[in-house]
Amino acid sequence: MEGAVVGARAGAGGDAAAGARVGVRCDVTARGGAGHLVRCVALAEELTGRGVEVLFLGDLSGSAWACAQLTARGLPLLAAPHDPAGLARLAVELRLGAMVLDSYELPPGTGAALRAAGVPVLAIVDGDPLGQSADLYLDQNLDAELTPWPHGGERLAGLRYVLLRDAVLRLGGRARPDAAVSRPARAAVPRPAATAGPAGGLRCRGVAGSGELAGGSRSCAGVARVLCFFGGTDSAGVAPRWAEALRRTGVPFQATVVSPEPFDAPDDVAVVPPTDRLPELMTEADLVVTAAGSAVWELLHLGVPAALTWVAPNQLIGYRALVGRGAAAGLGREPGEAAVGALTRLLADPAARDDLARRGSGLVDGRGRERVADALLALL
Numbered sequence: 001m002e003g004a005v006v007g008a009r010a011g012a013g014g015d016a017a018a019g020a021r022v023g024v025r026c027d028v029t030a031r032g033g034a035g036h037l038v039r040c041v042a043l044a045e046e047l048t049g050r051g052v053e054v055l056f057l058g059d060l061s062g063s064a065w066a067c068a069q070l071t072a073r074g075l076p077l078l079a080a081p082h083d084p085a086g087l088a089r090l091a092v093e094l095r096l097g098a099m100v101l102d103s104y105e106l107p108p109g110t111g112a113a114l115r116a117a118g119v120p121v122l123a124i125v126d127g128d129p130l131g132q133s134a135d136l137y138l139d140q141n142l143d144a145e146l147t148p149w150p151h152g153g154e155r156l157a158g159l160r161y162v163l164l165r166d167a168v169l170r171l172g173g174r175a176r177p178d179a180a181v182s183r184p185a186r187a188a189v190p191r192p193a194a195t196a197g198p199a200g201g202l203r204c205r206g207v208a209g210s211g212e213l214a215g216g217s218r219s220c221a222g223v224a225r226v227l228c229f230f231g232g233t234d235s236a237g238v239a240p241r242w243a244e245a246l247r248r249t250g251v252p253f254q255a256t257v258v259s260p261e262p263f264d265a266p267d268d269v270a271v272v273p274p275t276d277r278l279p280e281l282m283t284e285a286d287l288v289v290t291a292a293g294s295a296v297w298e299l300l301h302l303g304v305p306a307a308l309t310w311v312a313p314n315q316l317i318g319y320r321a322l323v324g325r326g327a328a329a330g331l332g333r334e335p336g337e338a339a340v341g342a343l344t345r346l347l348a349d350p351a352a353r354d355d356l357a358r359r360g361s362g363l364v365d366g367r368g369r370e371r372v373a374d375a376l377l378a379l380l
Contacts, residue, residue: 020051022097036103043100048073122134123137140162162364226253233274256281256285258278292316
């Protein structure tokens with residue numbers, strides 16, 4: 001029975017955790033983005049907190065930021081063979097008690113080879129398992145538990161199993177949707193002029209109580225604060241286009257755009273490289289413009305209104321479910337006129353943004369990684 005595995009095994013991983021070693025097969029490439037790594041890091045944080053040794057196996061050369069995530073947490077990174085038989089041999093040599101697979105690019109026989117070598121497998125998927133065989137599957141998408149699962153194995157499905165990082169969980173208690181709703185409404189004002197401030201920052205001019213725009217300091221009074229990002233690598237290179245879409249609204253705003261590549265941006269946009277402060281930037285924003293990847297679940301937990309696009313076909317699952325539920329605004333695939341119109345309404349209407357936060361309230365409780373860890377350790 002789907003989902004019953006957690007209830008039956010809850011707490012069962014206590015003894016198994018002592019001295020256990022788990023591998024995580026995950027890559028970060030310029031093409032593939034960093035969402036796989038982020039959710040695997042969240043699970044690794046839970047496992048190491050229980051005394052489990054976690055080894056990452058893969059290629060993170062697509063992002064220095066991704067490498068830094070493992071270094072900061074003391075998580076080893078080893079090169080991994082791409083062929084299933086080679087990975088299975090390495091898993092045995094490393095005496096892994098289980099392997100977590102989180103990649104769309106692994107050969108379909110990878111899970112089967114590991115299992116044949118006696119290594120249990122947890123496969124993290126987004127709908128289609130892409131031919132991967134596993135003892136346990138995790139699909140943390142909204143309403144995943146309602147979709148048929150003809151692939152065999154046990155499955156953890158739905159938002160009860162969302163993997164959230166420590167950095168997000170630490171903020172969850174002070175940035176819930178009810179806090180977002182209580183924010184004072186900001187009246188729309190004419191777009192302020194911007195002038196150069198200290199250290200290259202920008203300052204709003206002609207608005208009472210204005211402050212520096214860059215570097216996470218105070219926002220201009222009456223102006224919506226927007227955070228815009230598309231994963232750790234912006235693999236589709238869409239950040240400049242969405243920054244331009246914000247400008248085309250003609251509504252005052254202050255934006256921080258996270259991009260691994262700098263670009264010329266409007267005066268009211270600060271472009272910053274991938275940062276460990278992303279969860280804090282989320283809580284400081286009145287609206288987040290992003291793709292419907294793993295970060296959306298962090299936004300729901302933090303109670304931050306989101307306007308979504310998608311940059312990869314697998315993100316359509318979350319996009320359609322969230323927009324259909326009214327828990328996020330839909331912008332479509334391209335930053336065209338329809339998207340600009342939707343952004344215009346959201347920037348000008350604090351009540352509309354707060355309504356999105358209310359609809360997302362309670363969907364992600366923050367205990368998903370505990371449930372997943374219980375089920376994974378029960379395989380050992």
